[in-house]
């Protein structure tokens with residue numbers, strides 16, 4: 001099929017490249033000329049594993065192209081995806097990019113066309129798009145607006161798009177449902193056809209539920225700290241229950257990113273507009289804010305007064321394998337450390353450029369060892385793989401004090417303690433002794449993110 005995608009962010013670019021890879025003809029359109037020029041020159045604007053390769057491959061075989069011309073992209077396509085940003089501004093979601101995309105689409109429609117919305121938008125947005133298109137159409141043609149939310153995650157976007165758990169198609173049109181089903185047929189995933197509003201709600205409900213799950217385990221982790229339990233064991237014990245599952249039960253410094261925070265706030269607003277107080281989700285957001293504060297409190301407990309102390313930070317992105325620092329816990333935590341007059345030295349394998357645009361007064365290092373040199377302690381904030389395999393004897397010799405705060409519980413606490421480090425995690429007291437006696441089942445390893453590692 002011929003597909004046009006409007007917006008070349010994480011979602012638009014990934015789905016464009018992937019749809020081209022499974023056999024469709026795709027044109028990705030963006031109003032940002034410099035982005036389009038870069039893409040035509042093979043420069044991918046985001047750090048996303050596997051994306052450059054798949055873009056390059058499909059660009060070379062002419063199944064993927066880039067353009068600034070919305071009208072042409074639309075007129076040559078059967079399906080047009082809207083994959084533009086929908087930021088949450090102060091009190092509500094900003095739909096201006098969706099609106100201008102809809103206006104552009106209206107001018108290019110020259111036959112029956114499906115307009116599929118990939119951007120996460122509040123309830124009723126499909127109707128808004130439909131109205132804008134009707135008002136701005138040059139020649140009357142039939143069209144259908146479909147709500148088709150995307151569930152890919154940054155850091156594993158290509159893999160997620162090509163192996164979705166399910167595909168949601170929100171439409172009342174039988175014809176549109178059939179064409180969309182055909183588009184996704186090569187992915188061999190379950191397809192749920194529903195009405196537009198339900199499709200819109202599904203996306204928010206998923207992200208709100210995931211945020212709730214992480215806030216829940218973070219709260220349990222803090223309780224584990226208080227009573228001397230181990231949250232990794234608690235999460236594993238919970239995860240074996242298939243009704244709960246192991247996913248999204250890793251305690252940490254709080255959740256962030258471009259979607260979960262924004263979508264939770266929008267979902268609360270959607271409920272509010274219906275006269276309903278989404279108190280549960282409000283509390284989930286509060287627990288998340290508290291979690292970031294708690295990291296600073298723990299650092300203070302370990303070092304005392306933070307004035308002029310040098311804190312070495314490992315990891316700035318909101319999660320590994322991405323350069324995205326939007327709503328990253330690291331940004332908030334560093335800002336707090338700085339308000340307490342601490343000096344901050346930081347390193348991230350991919351996100352330093354983006355972090356540098358937001359953070360002021362941070363010394364950026366070229367690797368973890370440079371961060372450790374003369375720092376009073378190390379705080380690991382993002383679980384990049386390369387941090388698991390550092391030469392910790394060298395790290396210890398470089399630090400002023402051998403203190404490590406592993407906010408992602410991803411390092412080997414036993415080994416670090418043997419090396420003479422003061423090791424602190426989130427809710428993991430007493431981890432080292434029991435670890436040796438556990439069965440090495442693959443399920444357990446997977447749950448703990450330990451695939452391929454020895455437990456001892």
Ligand code: UDX
Pocket residue numbers: 150151152153154155207210214247248249250251252253254255256257258259260318319
């Ligand atoms: C999310 C949704 O997962 C995805 O379906 C949607 O399309 C976009 O939003 P993403 O923002 O890429 O994806 O990140 P995700 O993997 O969901 O992680 C969100 C945050 O939760 C990160 O800060 C991550 O570190 C944190 N997290 C996740 C935890 O702290 N513990 C966990 O167990 C899982």
